[in-house]
Amino acid sequence: MAEASNNPNEMSFLDHLEELRWHLIRSVFAIVIVACVAFVMKDFIFDTIIFGPKKMSFPTYRFFCNIATFFGIDSEFCGDSLPFTIQNRTMAGQFSAHIWTSIWAGFIVAFPYVLWEVWRFISPGLHENEKRYSKGFIFVASFLFFLGVLFGYYVVSPLSINFLGTYQVSKEVLNEIDISSFIATVRAAVIACGIMFELPIIIFFLTKIGLVTPEILKKHRKIALVVVLILSAVITPPDVASQIVVSIPVLVLYQVSIYISKVVIKQELKKEKAAKNGK
Structure with missing residues (x-):
């Protein structure tokens, strides 16, 4: 096994599966460790983080309330409390919510390590120049993921x-509201935005393997705009201001993805030119 690890190009299919298994085991182990910490920190995880958006003292509500007050507009964000209660209607409901929330917290916090394990598995198959260009992959991908998580949580x-x-x-x-429904709303927003903010990374790799080009992205920009506006209308209150707040980051990411695709295409063309000149 040691020899197979030192010579990844000579590894058999079963050796690759064994290697993948250990990367997955280490990733799961990291998630479980963080999940155990989150499980112990029950009061902070639930009272401060999960149920934070239920309190009118939440920073987002104060921000929109201050804007409404500045312009002399009445706003729901300036209320004392939200007119709903959270309840549990099953015997194991709260314990189940505690377990699964801890696991999801473990995944979010351990995301950079999981990404590193994935990178360790695929990197032996890359050329040296590809490894050099991808040095900042884990940092950039983790940064975008956490940025998306924060956007999902606070917006x-x-x-x-x-x-x-x-x-x-x-x-x-x-x-x-049932506790599972409330937590699912928060979790869906956080995880979905975290993944959505990985769009530039996804476009980078799709361009690398030839499935996406800047022309394709530009051609479908209008469709992407419509999809973004529809999603914004679904997950936000029915007012233009809120929809714009949610739409802007996604549209910026889409434009950044077009630029990244252009850069990748230029690099590939330079490589092809250099290869022809070398011949």
């Missing part, structure tokens, strides 16, 4: 909770 989550938690089809129907 998408509170806007969604504020709108969905106060929405009523009739005054006869009270909003009594």
Whole structure:
């Protein structure tokens, strides 16, 4: 096994599977360790983080309230509390929520290490120049992921909770939200935005393997704009300001992805020219 590791090009299919297995085991182990820490820090994880967007003292609500006050506009963000309660209706509901929230917290915090393990597995198959160009991959990918997580937590989550938690089809129907539903809303916003912010990295690799070009991205820019606006309308309150707040980062990432695709194409053309001149 030691020889196979030192000579990755000579590894058999089963050796590669064995190598992948150990990378996955180490990744899972890292997630479990962080999850155990999160499990112990129950009060901070739930009272401060998970249920933070339910409190009107949350920074996002204060920010929008200050803007509304500055322009002399009445706003829901200036209220004392959100008009809904969180409840548990199953025997193991709270314990299950505690376990799964800890695991997801473990995944988020351990993401850079998981990414590093993935990189360690694929890097032996890359050329030296590809390794050199990809030195900052883990840092950039982790930075974008955490940026997306923060955006999901401080922007998408509170806007969604504020709108969905106060929405009523009739005054006869009270909003009594199940704990699993509330946590799922926060989790979906955070994880979805974290993955969405990886768009430049995804475009980089898709361009590298020839599946995407700047022309394709430009051609479908209008479609991407429509999709982004529809998603923004779904996850935010039905006002233009909130939809713009959510849409802008995604559109910026899309434009950055086009630029990255151009750079990758130029590099590939230079390599082809150098190879022809070398011949």
